[in-house]
Amino acid sequence: MEIPYEVTPRRDTGLFNSKIGIWLFLASEVMLFGGLFSAYVFLRVGIHEGIDNPWPERVQEPLLGAVNTVVLIASSVFVVLAWVGLKMRQWRTFQIYMSLVIGCALTFLVIKTREYQTKMVEHHGINLKDGSVIECEILSDNAKDPIEKRRAGWPAGFAGLFGHANGDSTLKVRFLAESVTLSLDSASLLFMDYAEKGELWPAATVGDRKIDGKSQWEDWFFSAKRDILAKLSEARSLRRDYVQREVLGKSRKLDEVLLDKDLPAVNVETKVTIKFDKPLKFNVPGSSRTASHTESSLSFVDGTQLAGALAEGGDMIEVLVHGMDLQRLPISQQMSAKAWSLIVDEHQREAAKKVYKEEQDKVVAEIRKHYPEGKFPSVEEERHQLGSRRVNVLHIHLHDHADGEKHGESQEHAEPKKETGGEEKDPHAVSGGHSNNEFILARIPRSEVLYASNHGPWYNTYYAIYFTMTGLHGLHVLGGALVLGYMLVFGKKLYLKNPEHLANRVEVGGLFWHFVDLVWIFLFPIMYLM
Amino acid sequence: MSHGHEDHSSHIKEYWWVFAALMFFTGLTVAVWGWFDFGRPGFSAGDCVVGLLIACVKASLVGLIFMHLREERGLIYKILVFTFYFFAALMFLCLFALSDPIRPVFGLNL
Numbered sequence: 001m002e003i004p005y006e007v008t009p010r011r012d013t014g015l016f017n018s019k020i021g022i023w024l025f026l027a028s029e030v031m032l033f034g035g036l037f038s039a040y041v042f043l044r045v046g047i048h049e050g051i052d053n054p055w056p057e058r059v060q061e062p063l064l065g066a067v068n069t070v071v072l073i074a075s076s077v078f079v080v081l082a083w084v085g086l087k088m089r090q091w092r093t094f095q096i097y098m099s100l101v102i103g104c105a106l107t108f109l110v111i112k113t114r115e116y117q118t119k120m121v122e123h124h125g126i127n128l129k130d131g132s133v134i135e136c137e138i139l140s141d142n143a144k145d146p147i148e149k150r151r152a153g154w155p156a157g158f159a160g161l162f163g164h165a166n167g168d169s170t171l172k173v174r175f176l177a178e179s180v181t182l183s184l185d186s187a188s189l190l191f192m193d194y195a196e197k198g199e200l201w202p203a204a205t206v207g208d209r210k211i212d213g214k215s216q217w218e219d220w221f222f223s224a225k226r227d228i229l230a231k232l233s234e235a236r237s238l239r240r241d242y243v244q245r246e247v248l249g250k251s252r253k254l255d256e257v258l259l260d261k262d263l264p265a266v267n268v269e270t271k272v273t274i275k276f277d278k279p280l281k282f283n284v285p286g287s288s289r290t291a292s293h294t295e296s297s298l299s300f301v302d303g304t305q306l307a308g309a310l311a312e313g314g315d316m317i318e319v320l321v322h323g324m325d326l327q328r329l330p331i332s333q334q335m336s337a338k339a340w341s342l343i344v345d346e347h348q349r350e351a352a353k354k355v356y357k358e359e360q361d362k363v364v365a366e367i368r369k370h371y372p373e374g375k376f377p378s379v380e381e382e383r384h385q386l387g388s389r390r391v392n393v394l395h396i397h398l399h400d401h402a403d404g405e406k407h408g409e410s411q412e413h414a415e416p417k418k419e420t421g422g423e424e425k426d427p428h429a430v431s432g433g434h435s436n437n438e439f440i441l442a443r444i445p446r447s448e449v450l451y452a453s454n455h456g457p458w459y460n461t462y463y464a465i466y467f468t469m470t471g472l473h474g475l476h477v478l479g480g481a482l483v484l485g486y487m488l489v490f491g492k493k494l495y496l497k498n499p500e501h502l503a504n505r506v507e508v509g510g511l512f513w514h515f516v517d518l519v520w521i522f523l524f525p526i527m528y529l530m
Numbered sequence: 531m532s533h534g535h536e537d538h539s540s541h542i543k544e545y546w547w548v549f550a551a552l553m554f555f556t557g558l559t560v561a562v563w564g565w566f567d568f569g570r571p572g573f574s575a576g577d578c579v580v581g582l583l584i585a586c587v588k589a590s591l592v593g594l595i596f597m598h599l600r601e602e603r604g605l606i607y608k609i610l611v612f613t614f615y616f617f618a619a620l621m622f623l624c625l626f627a628l629s630d631p632i633r634p635v636f637g638l639n640l
Binding site for chain 1: 538539541542545546548549552553556559560562563577578581582584585588589592593596597603605606609610612613616617620621623624627628
């Protein structure tokens with residue numbers, strides 16, 4: 001069946017069908033993105049004091065956003081030139097420009113992926129109870145020095161997208177267990193999932209039995225569980241039989257029967273303690289959803305309890321500091337924020353404070369300009385009148401490099417200077433006697449932390465809307481690239497049969513591509529620059 | 531829209547000029563971020579207005595030249611006018627919501 005008006009325009013509209021179709025589709029797309037832009041304005045203008053206030057401003061690396069803008073604009077030109085190539089019946093020209101479009105789309109997606117990965121895996125914010133925030137990268141626990149620790153976290157890569165990066169991150173509580181007590185009627189061996197990798201199913205003693213290795217552990221566990229359940233079942237059935245006999249046979253009241261001295265009790269000891277031959281290390285997420293801990297015990301939600309002691313520093317979160325975000329504190333309290341005291345090395349702490357103070361002085365001077373009488377606003381006025389305007393100026397980066405880029409966004413400049421000599425370094429050596437441009441190590445007691453997270457969509461409202469909008473836009477880029485790529489790879493047959501038909505298809509695909517570009521033109525300033 | 535081969539080749543130069551203009555405006559947007567600072571320190575309404583105005587100019591160039599809107603048929607404009615009204619309504623939705631906020635309740639900091 002031949003579909004009419006695919007190539008020639010309809011007389012009444014002057015347009016071929018798919019062109020009306022794509023414009024109607026684009027109209028619906030405007031509404032889709034319009035809703036999200038509207039949500040963005042709402043979230044930003046309606047920020048709530050104490051929750052998302054101040055709104056994080058200019059926290060993205062503008063260079064990457066600008067490069068992506070250039071890439072998308074270039075691809076827009078290429079797609080229109082590819083269409084011109086078809087109109088002029090130059091297949092080769094079409095091929096070249098369309099390939100460039102696909103190349104641009106891939107470049108855009110690679111940069112975007114890198115940005116996402118950085119936020120998920122390498123950027124964390126530790127919000128302390130006093131309101132200060134340490135912008136940092138949380139270290140892993142298993143390497144000899146902080147720089148190696150940092151690398152040790154990387155292979156987790158995109159596991160970070162699902163919250164499982166750095167299996168041995170210092171964000172987790174590290175606990176050395178000597179024994180485990182579990183209730184055989186309800187517990188499982190799931191606690192072993194949290195044991196240090198490579199140390200699973202160790203040699204242990206339960207009662208007078210030795211177990212070692214997964215199969216022995218499971219053999220023991222399931223046979224012991226069977227025995228206990230059988231004993232429980234037997235005791236319960238004795239009790240049930242007694243109750244039935246008394247209530248049904250002798251017509252006694254149930255309440256009365258339950259108080260009988262002769263009523264068989266269900267006294268089966270279900271708890272069993274397993275002693276590890278040598279202490280076993282556990283890394284457990286520091287949230288009460290999985291387990292809670294004290295200095296000498298670690299309790300899982302299913303009742304399994306580990307006895308032992310916290311590993312050395314097991315309750316400390318170890319981080320490489322990228323920056324201090326003290327915007328929630330009044331200016332007068334910023335220099336005495338808790339965050340400063342957690343930087344391990346005194347020289348680095350003082351140097352960092354000095355850098356911060358210089359930036360703070362600049363801002364204060366700038367703010368004073370806007371109060372012509374020379375009056376500096378009180379803390380309340382400052383909060384009320386300045387609102388979020390001082391956010392980013394005070395959100396300085398202690399870790400700026402000579403190239404002027406912000407921390408961590410680009411892997412190359414975030415790479416630490418390598419020490420020569422190849423000697424093994426003391427774990428704390430990085431904090432001693434290095435200049436301010438070296439990594440700044442901080443150790444944060446868990447009790448000081450309000451919440452800690454990577455910069456994923458769950459971190460705050462800004463990142464939620466950022467990931468929603470740029471993610472949806474990224475999917476559009478991917479979809480558009482697939483459609484245009486299909487025309488590039490499989491279009492030759494249609495070109496030989498009816499070149500005008502292919503040109504119309506490319507024009508329609510191109511209109512979608514320009515729309516994707518248009519959305520980015522607005523996303524770039526509002527997400528990266530404002 | 532129907533063009534002869536010569537028409538299309540004459541458009542090519544125009545497309546490259548538009549590309550150059552878009553690059554210029556992208557640079558200008560970044561410059562507004564980096565060099566100029568309207569209003570108080572950090573982000574301000576001035577930055578927002580200038581940034582969005584430049585974005586609108588860039589969007590117009592893409593729409594008019596790359597998407598051929600300047601020489602398009604009336605039907606497309608009708609579709610776009612409808613879209614514009616609904617888009618404006620969407621933007622007003624948040625203004626309505628903000629003009630009638632949920633007030634903090636005692637003991638519960640909303």
